[in-house]
Amino acid sequence: MRRIAFGLLLLLLITTLPSGKPVNRVPGKQVKTIVIDPGHGGLDPGCNGANEIWEKAVTLAVSLKLGKMIEDSLQDVQVVFTRKTDKFVELWERPNMANKIKADLFVSIHCNSNVNTSAAGSETYFMGLHKTQGNLDVAKRENSAIKFESNYKTNERYGGFDPNSPEGHIIFSLVQNAFLQQSLKFSTLVESHTHKISKIKSRGVKQAGFLVLWQTAMPSVLVEIGFLTNQSDRSFLKTEEGQRTIAKGIFRAVRQYKRELEKATPAKNQEEKSAQVRDSGDMRR
Numbered sequence: 001m002r003r004i005a006f007g008l009l010l011l012l013l014i015t016t017l018p019s020g021k022p023v024n025r026v027p028g029k030q031v032k033t034i035v036i037d038p039g040h041g042g043l044d045p046g047c048n049g050a051n052e053i054w055e056k057a058v059t060l061a062v063s064l065k066l067g068k069m070i071e072d073s074l075q076d077v078q079v080v081f082t083r084k085t086d087k088f089v090e091l092w093e094r095p096n097m098a099n100k101i102k103a104d105l106f107v108s109i110h111c112n113s114n115v116n117t118s119a120a121g122s123e124t125y126f127m128g129l130h131k132t133q134g135n136l137d138v139a140k141r142e143n144s145a146i147k148f149e150s151n152y153k154t155n156e157r158y159g160g161f162d163p164n165s166p167e168g169h170i171i172f173s174l175v176q177n178a179f180l181q182q183s184l185k186f187s188t189l190v191e192s193h194t195h196k197i198s199k200i201k202s203r204g205v206k207q208a209g210f211l212v213l214w215q216t217a218m219p220s221v222l223v224e225i226g227f228l229t230n231q232s233d234r235s236f237l238k239t240e241e242g243q244r245t246i247a248k249g250i251f252r253a254v255r256q257y258k259r260e261l262e263k264a265t266p267a268k269n270q271e272e273k274s275a276q277v278r279d280s281g282d283m284r285r
């Protein structure tokens with residue numbers, strides 16, 4: 001019964017999701033607005049690395065550096081953060097912010113953790129069904145942040161999702177997202193660029209059902225930048241230099257993704273330019 005109720009609520013949510021169709025532009029055809037989502041924050045510290053550092057601090061530091069690089073180098077791109085300080089933001093609110101402003105890309109930044117302290121490296125996820133138990137475990141751990149929300153059980157935005165039920169994570173990972181190809185493309189670029197310039201090894205591109213990606217109406221990824229439980233990853237990620245290097249890797253992925261996407265749709269860009277000229281009342285065209 002509970003499963004049926006969850007399914008029905010899920011269906012209701014899917015059909016009421018924002019369509020993501022702005023008047024003048026189509027998400028996924030260009031990169032003009034990026035939402036950067038530093039994982040956790042405030043009363044939700046995320047995972048811990050040997051009592052030396054918390055995930056929420058690392059994700060915020062890397063996110064702010066990434067945002068600055070984008071603002072400095074890609075001047076036609078607007079950057080919006082889901083948080084810029086150590087504050088708590090509910091999971092539903094993060095994609096909701098991106099949907100409201102019709103962002104073109106959503107990047108959620110997290111750190112990994114494992115009881116096996118030799119597990120190391122970065123992995124980038126996009127929405128989909130996990131292929132291994134390990135991938136599901138990562139999603140479960142990240143999704144368990146919902147427990148810091150006092151009203152999550154009655155919050156209809158979660159459609160009755162129960163972080164303790166194994167099928168909950170599976171059911172919503174099956175939701176079809178129109179931006180899977182672009183999310184895969186961007187994930188691949190993140191892994192290749194961060195691996196190229198840092199000593200964090202790449203564990204590859206993966207899929208799992210993350211609550212924070214579930215309702216996004218644009219290409220979206222969740223980057224696990226390294227393991228805070230691994231001594232080598234942790235000592236790199238807690239330094240300013242390490243954080244800047246990871247941010248630079250993700251920045252290069254954004255830059256290449258934007259270039260390739262916009263090169264592939266020149267007709268659309270032309271259309272937009274002429275629309276802008278018309279809007280401004282300029283008759284020189």
Ligand SMILES: [Zn+2]
Pocket residue numbers: 039040046047055109110111142
């Ligand atoms: Zn996390």
